[in-house]
């Protein structure tokens with residue numbers, strides 16, 4: 409969706425969870441195939457843009473690929489003119505440094521790290537999922553912090569902002585590959601890697617145009633992906649995790665560690681069926697209803 413908006417000339421596009429006071433969280437997170445049952449898309453165009461024409465084009469493009477549902481009230485879009493400075497300020501005010509656990513922080517790029525000697529992951533938030541606000545990101549970061557990462561190769565499947573790969577590199581990993589179906593996420597991950605001084609050891613790759621059928625990384629010309637990673641982290645929801653099990657397993661060395669998240673605790677049983685032929689020693693952690701599963705590659 410953000411790709412479509414950017415191709416229409418948007419200066420920025422972000423997708424956020426839609427919240428209302430009368431919609432409890434559990435109703436919003438009902439469908440395992442989507443991050444959110446409903447979402448708000450916020451996009452910025454230059455003031456000279458013909459917004460009516462853009463909306464018509466976007467509706468036409470989106471109609472076939474990803475049908476959009478609008479609110480019962482019937483209004484499909486709210487358009488507002490915003491001064492540059494006010495928009496920047498309001499985005500910035502909504503992100504603050506976040507302590508994930510002792511010694512591990514996510515810090516927006518315009519803030520001073522509250523604990524300069526900690527592992528500080530500097531992010532330009534808002535471009536892609538992975539600001540540290542979601543429980544699944546925090547679960548993955550805490551799990552990474554418990555692994556012996558020094559000198560390890562890490563693959564971050566569904567990298568979003570790159571937050572997990574960047575954290576792994578700052579915690580000692582020697583090399584990381586971040587992949588995502590979303591071009592904006594890949595751009596954002598690269599940008600954030602630069603902010604953290606880890607760009608030289610962080611490769612990014614867009615893995616297929618369709619989120620439903622991303623091609624294997626080898627098909628994207630990456631020759632060194634099979635059985636070559638020590639750690640694979642994939643925070644990408646139940647649907648893709650069910651589809652990707654054998655492929656994610658193939659990227660890991662024997663005894664490599666997999667971290668799976670993006671699933672609800674109650675969804676683990678179904679996901680386990682797909683991963684059990686390849687992994688053992690499963691451990692499940694949770695925050696609220698979200699789960700993080702750690703497993704160890706059990707065959708070669």
Ligand SMILES: C[S@@+](CC[C@H](N)C(=O)[O-])C[C@H]1O[C@@H](n2cnc3c(N)ncnc32)[C@H](O)[C@@H]1O
Pocket residue numbers: 443536537538539540544545548565566567568569570571572587588589590593615619620622643644645648670
């Ligand atoms: C929940 S976000 C996780 C972002 C970040 N890794 C984090 O933990 O905060 C999931 C990301 O996976 C990407 N994604 C979804 N399905 C995918 C698939 N089948 N293959 C690769 N990436 C996918 C999405 O575009 C999104 O950026």
